[in-house]
Amino acid sequence: MRFLTPWTALGAAAVAVPLLLLLYFLKLKRREQIVSSTLLWQRAVQDLQVNAPFQRLRKNILLFLQLLMLAALLFGLAGPILSLTGGGARRHVILIDRSASMSATDVKPSRLAEAKRQARIYVESLRSEAFFRLRGDRDETMLIAFDSRAKVMCNFTSDKQQLFSAIDRIEGGDGGSALGEAIMVAQAFSLAPDDQPANESSQERAKLILFSDGRIRDADRLMVDAANLTFHCIGESGENIGVTAMQARRSYENPDDVEVFSTVANYGPEPVTTDVQLSVNESVRAVKSVSIPAGGWDRGEPGKVAVHFSLSSQDSGVLAVSQMRRDVLASDDTAWSILEPAKKLNVLLVTEGNTVLELALKACPLAGLDIMTPSEFDANSVSNFSLQDLYDVIVLDGCQPARMPRSRYMVFGRPPKNIDVSVIGELQGQVVVDWRPKHAVLKYVSLTNLFAQKCYGLDLPRDAEILAEFNESPALTLVRRDGSVFLLAPFDILNSNWPFEPSFVLFCYNAVSFLGMQVGQNQEANLLVGEPISIDGLGADQSVLVDGPVFSGREIKASPNGSVRFPATDRAGIYGVRSEGTDSRLFAVNLLDSSESNIAPRRALVFSGQEVTAEEGAFSLANVPLWPVLVGIVLFLACLEWFVYSRKMRI
Amino acid sequence: MEETKTTRARKRLTDLLDPEFMNRLDSLDVLSRKILQGKLQGERRSKRRGQSVEFADHRPYVAGDDLRFVDWNIYGRLEQLFLKLFVEEQDLTVHIVADTSASIGLGEPSKELFIKKLAAALGYVSLVNNNRVSISLFADGLVGQLANMRGRNYIHQMADFLLSASCEGESRFENACRQITSGRIGSGVMIVLSDFFFKEGYDAALRRLIGRQYDLYVIQVLSREELSPDFGGDLKLIDVEDADAAEITVSAALVKYYKRNLAAYCNELKDFCIRRGAVYALANSVDSVESLVLNYLRRIRLLR
Numbered sequence: 001m002r003f004l005t006p007w008t009a010l011g012a013a014a015v016a017v018p019l020l021l022l023l024y025f026l027k028l029k030r031r032e033q034i035v036s037s038t039l040l041w042q043r044a045v046q047d048l049q050v051n052a053p054f055q056r057l058r059k060n061i062l063l064f065l066q067l068l069m070l071a072a073l074l075f076g077l078a079g080p081i082l083s084l085t086g087g088g089a090r091r092h093v094i095l096i097d098r099s100a101s102m103s104a105t106d107v108k109p110s111r112l113a114e115a116k117r118q119a120r121i122y123v124e125s126l127r128s129e130a131f132f133r134l135r136g137d138r139d140e141t142m143l144i145a146f147d148s149r150a151k152v153m154c155n156f157t158s159d160k161q162q163l164f165s166a167i168d169r170i171e172g173g174d175g176g177s178a179l180g181e182a183i184m185v186a187q188a189f190s191l192a193p194d195d196q197p198a199n200e201s202s203q204e205r206a207k208l209i210l211f212s213d214g215r216i217r218d219a220d221r222l223m224v225d226a227a228n229l230t231f232h233c234i235g236e237s238g239e240n241i242g243v244t245a246m247q248a249r250r251s252y253e254n255p256d257d258v259e260v261f262s263t264v265a266n267y268g269p270e271p272v273t274t275d276v277q278l279s280v281n282e283s284v285r286a287v288k289s290v291s292i293p294a295g296g297w298d299r300g301e302p303g304k305v306a307v308h309f310s311l312s313s314q315d316s317g318v319l320a321v322s323q324m325r326r327d328v329l330a331s332d333d334t335a336w337s338i339l340e341p342a343k344k345l346n347v348l349l350v351t352e353g354n355t356v357l358e359l360a361l362k363a364c365p366l367a368g369l370d371i372m373t374p375s376e377f378d379a380n381s382v383s384n385f386s387l388q389d390l391y392d393v394i395v396l397d398g399c400q401p402a403r404m405p406r407s408r409y410m411v412f413g414r415p416p417k418n419i420d421v422s423v424i425g426e427l428q429g430q431v432v433v434d435w436r437p438k439h440a441v442l443k444y445v446s447l448t449n450l451f452a453q454k455c456y457g458l459d460l461p462r463d464a465e466i467l468a469e470f471n472e473s474p475a476l477t478l479v480r481r482d483g484s485v486f487l488l489a490p491f492d493i494l495n496s497n498w499p500f501e502p503s504f505v506l507f508c509y510n511a512v513s514f515l516g517m518q519v520g521q522n523q524e525a526n527l528l529v530g531e532p533i534s535i536d537g538l539g540a541d542q543s544v545l546v547d548g549p550v551f552s553g554r555e556i557k558a559s560p561n562g563s564v565r566f567p568a569t570d571r572a573g574i575y576g577v578r579s580e581g582t583d584s585r586l587f588a589v590n591l592l593d594s595s596e597s598n599i600a601p602r603r604a605l606v607f608s609g610q611e612v613t614a615e616e617g618a619f620s621l622a623n624v625p626l627w628p629v630l631v632g633i634v635l636f637l638a639c640l641e642w643f644v645y646s647r648k649m650r651i
Numbered sequence: 652m653e654e655t656k657t658t659r660a661r662k663r664l665t666d667l668l669d670p671e672f673m674n675r676l677d678s679l680d681v682l683s684r685k686i687l688q689g690k691l692q693g694e695r696r697s698k699r700r701g702q703s704v705e706f707a708d709h710r711p712y713v714a715g716d717d718l719r720f721v722d723w724n725i726y727g728r729l730e731q732l733f734l735k736l737f738v739e740e741q742d743l744t745v746h747i748v749a750d751t752s753a754s755i756g757l758g759e760p761s762k763e764l765f766i767k768k769l770a771a772a773l774g775y776v777s778l779v780n781n782n783r784v785s786i787s788l789f790a791d792g793l794v795g796q797l798a799n800m801r802g803r804n805y806i807h808q809m810a811d812f813l814l815s816a817s818c819e820g821e822s823r824f825e826n827a828c829r830q831i832t833s834g835r836i837g838s839g840v841m842i843v844l845s846d847f848f849f850k851e852g853y854d855a856a857l858r859r860l861i862g863r864q865y866d867l868y869v870i871q872v873l874s875r876e877e878l879s880p881d882f883g884g885d886l887k888l889i890d891v892e893d894a895d896a897a898e899i900t901v902s903a904a905l906v907k908y909y910k911r912n913l914a915a916y917c918n919e920l921k922d923f924c925i926r927r928g929a930v931y932a933l934a935n936s937v938d939s940v941e942s943l944v945l946n947y948l949r950r951i952r953l954l955r
Contacts, residue, residue, distance in 0.1 A: 036754035037848035044908035
């Protein structure tokens with residue numbers, strides 16, 4: 001049992017108890033009655049009082065009852081709470097997982113709703129700001145909802161209503177769950193200088209209370225004091241079937257043909273048979289029945305089946321792959337992909353003259369190949385910014401244009417400036433020592449015999465993707481900068497033996513196909529949950545409306561350079577961005593996250609070696625306020641006192 | 652003129668005593684447990700040897716004795732002169748002491764009337780039987796005395812005296828007793844009528860009366876309110892005599908204590924009287940004087 005406001009009660013007691021006793025000593029206004037002698041009366045009164053002033057208080061049941069009543073009142077004023085769990089830390093941070101797996105309905109109505117319910121109970125049981133408060137304990141609580149990012153719902157407060165409304169505001173998302181940011185935010189807030197320096201609780205370390213299903217991706221990388229974290233595990237079942245991968249790709253050779261690849265995973269302990277349905281623009285095109293083997297769901301290894309659809313479509317559209325079996329997590333049952341309209345590629349070759357390259361590109365099935373000199377390209381890129389719309393791939397052969405419109409580039413020779421790639425010197429006589437034959441660019445390409453007489457040594461940024469290596473420097477590198485993709489080959493092909501190798505033509509074919517089809521705009525339309533939608537080329541301050549799966553018509557203003565970023569893609573589904581008078585541009589936001597589809601609750605979290613197990617048993621009220629009981633006692637005593645008084649006054 | 656005075660006196664007498672009651676009283680007489688010295692020759696045996704028909708003793712003749720009382724029969728047998736002695740019969744003094752302090756005026760019906768009636772009845776019995784009757788009224792001292800009445804003729808005077816007395820003043824019983832005993836009233840039956848609520852106590856006063864040659868009867872008269880109080884609430888009780896105040900909150904417990912105290916007080920008085928050879932009686936002013944006199948006082952052998 002603890003008291004929230006013991007000092008208030010003591011103060012009130014210091015006033016009220018002597019007052020009550022004083023009232024008993026006060027003289028009443030009495031009716032006068034003449035008697036023949038007061039002799040016997042005085043003796044009787046003396047007998048009753050037995051002379052000493054405090055004797056009159058003895059055996060006075062009315063006073064006893066009143067004192068009891070007063071004691072109960074004062075006790076209630078002290079704010080007693082029954083602490084069922086120890087309330088050591090006075091600052092709490094409630095962390096509520098709102099990732100995709102928390103939308104599972106194995107706990108009715110859903111895991112997130114259950115987490116919110118338990119959080120409400122927890123908040124309810126905290127010691128709040130007492131009404132009559134001189135100096136008392138109170139708990140301050142902060143509320144953070146997290147998926148892959150943390151969102152502070154409510155800063156440290158002891159106002160329960162504020163916390164309740166903050167809990168109610170938490171909405172489920174389809175993101176992954178990463179606790180790191182949330183813990184960082186919590187620690188940052190709990191260390192922030194408090195505006196009430198007198199409050200001693202601000203000096204204490206905040207206690208973390210985690211409501212989650214335990215599917216936290218970055219738990220092993222976090223430094224958390226396990227003693228300071230209480231984990232309430234929510235969730236019962238791990239049975240779930242989800243689409244964990246999906247890609248729709250037009251054939252390079254015949255753009256009408258669309259290949260749809262998807263993976264359906266079973267996280268349950270039993271093998272299941274389910275129908276997988278492909279729909280285009282919400283009309284069903286194909287249904288396949290697949291049997292998915294059982295996954296070792298406790299080990300986190302699902303049973304997987306790859307499902308492949310082929311269809312023929314010239315138009316753009318929204319492809320959706322759905323598994324039709326009902327399960328507890330709905331958001332991973334469907335994956336979407338935006339299908340661009342069928343088209344052949346337009347390629348621009350910027351060169352002073354390179355017949356080999358020209359011939360190799362002409363061999364590819366292109367819609368058109370234009371050739372410019374570097375000076376023409378510079379002139380065009382300054383005056384006409386639509387180069388990026390005209391050409392799917394731009395091939396730079398030994399030239400460094402002054403301006404680079406956003407596009408996909410294949411660069412031979414010295415790499416362009418401003419892409420964080422610097423040249424550290426020229427190297428002689430390089431041979432390829434290693435390459436990645438499984439990458440789309442190097443499929444069926446053998447670089448065994450490739451020899452470059454002269455090449456540039458490169459210092460690459462960390463995110464560069466090296467596809468092939470010479471003995472001293474990268475030979476083929478993929479670099480993404482500012483929305484552009486650069487495939488760098490830092491040597492002049494005419495100074496190598498590559499044109500005489502069959503691999504060269506294959507490389508050109510693969511590279512144009514990869515840059516044009518796979519990393520193009522098509523890729524920008526297919527996002528994962530949490531990735532921002534970004535659109536460029538709008539007018540300055542033009543406003544667009546965003547429609548999502550759970551909202552519509554959210555207005556966003558473009559930045560002065562004409563670009564729009566919409567980061568709130570926390571639900572999986574189709575998003576549309578429209579501006580006045582134009583068609584909606586569609587984006588598919590998918591979960592496609594194997595670790596979120598695996599919804600088996602994990603009862604023990606391991607934080608960098610320290611294990612935190614979930615609290616066992618049903619979550620119940622930790623601090624029970626006792627004042628209503630005391631008020632009841634006071635009422636009862638008042639009735640009893642009245643009864644005793646009326647009994648006593650009856651002679 | 653003479654007649655109207657008499658009728659007025661009669662009327663006032665009948666205020667105190669019904670004619671029928673008086674008829675019944677005629678057959679009664681006052682008894683004394685002691686043989687007391689009277690003043691005049693009367694109907695009671697005394698310790699004195701004197702003239703009467705009842706033989707007491709013989710004694711040798713000495714010169715100067717009355718030759719009429721010489722027992723000549725003994726002289727004939729023994730040739731010695733003996734005198735016959737007889738028990739002298741004297742009258743009985745009945746002394747009625749009635750309380751007329753302010754406290755007697757209270758009560759419903761009032762103790763005053765009760766005491767006056769009782770005094771009148773006792774006086775009537777005594778006068779009818781040719782006893783000498785003195786009536787003393789006291790409050791803070793002796794406030795009135797009608798002494799040495801004898802014979803029926805005094806009945807109306809006694810009634811007048813009783814009815815004209817008013818109840819006022821404090822009660823100083825000891826003071827009154829000192830005055831009574833210092834008066835020239837002979838020994839005899841003394842009947843004290845009072846509520847005996849004396850703040851200064853009754854011990855010393857009663858000891859004075861017992862110490863003298865009195866056959867003492869103590870009759871304590873209390874009203875119904877005094878025996879069982881029926882008021883309630885928070886009260887300030889004011890003593891009618893000395894205006895002393897007692898603040899009480901009437902509760903069942905307090906009333907219980909009061910009754911217990913009253914019983915203890917009366918018992919104490921009774922014990923005091925019995926230990927000293929006096930007779931104690933408690934009367935409630937609600938009860939009728941007639942039944943008290945005709946039944947109770949006969950039972951305690953005050954009357955015959």
